[in-house]
Amino acid sequence: MLKGLIFDLDGVLTDSARFHLTAWNNLAKELGITLTNEQLDSLRGISRMDSLNLILKYGGQEDKYTEAEKEKFAAEKNAKFVEQVETMTPKDILPGIPELLSDAKKQNLKMVIASASKNAPKILTRLGIMDEFDGIVDPATLHHGKPDPEIYIKAQELVGLKANEVISFEDAQAGVEAIKAAHQFAVGIGNKKLLKEADYIVPTTADLKLSEIEKVFEEKE
Numbered sequence: 001m002l003k004g005l006i007f008d009l010d011g012v013l014t015d016s017a018r019f020h021l022t023a024w025n026n027l028a029k030e031l032g033i034t035l036t037n038e039q040l041d042s043l044r045g046i047s048r049m050d051s052l053n054l055i056l057k058y059g060g061q062e063d064k065y066t067e068a069e070k071e072k073f074a075a076e077k078n079a080k081f082v083e084q085v086e087t088m089t090p091k092d093i094l095p096g097i098p099e100l101l102s103d104a105k106k107q108n109l110k111m112v113i114a115s116a117s118k119n120a121p122k123i124l125t126r127l128g129i130m131d132e133f134d135g136i137v138d139p140a141t142l143h144h145g146k147p148d149p150e151i152y153i154k155a156q157e158l159v160g161l162k163a164n165e166v167i168s169f170e171d172a173q174a175g176v177e178a179i180k181a182a183h184q185f186a187v188g189i190g191n192k193k194l195l196k197e198a199d200y201i202v203p204t205t206a207d208l209k210l211s212e213i214e215k216v217f218e219e220k221e
Contacts, residue, residue, distance in 0.1 A: 033059030045172030147177035
């Protein structure tokens, strides 16, 4: 029986992912690394340090910097990202999401954020939906990034639910893999080929209808 919904943040509730990717792309250029669109896209849904290490790997610079230097780069990138976050308003909530959250509230479903972003509380506050959620997984408590299932397991535990009682939403391939590794029902938003492991896929958030997702969820039980 469905008791809760778990959400990634960037690219699911709002398009803050574009701020991340712009900030990472600018940092890469400063380091003399040119990223392809595909490489840039691969940074979606993974943690700050994992993203930086991937960029350095793409540029053949993985052994060039100390951990302290990497921390400095990550902090610089985050400062630029936060500048962009400060411009966000409730208008930046993606289409279909207000209705989805409202429908979930009517059913008394628990709602949790499972995002690698340390800025999740700030973003949710800017969007005016912080109070909609029963919990946010603290990325500082995690030992493994997506596609490891740890964040999704912690999210269900945060509200005392089991894997077969939740539906989780993702727009990134690594995120969908994490959901499935946690044995949860996965809703993928975006490219059908990339998100093929998901149980239910829609092209955009505007296509999300809780009643339709629940039908498929109940059939899979």
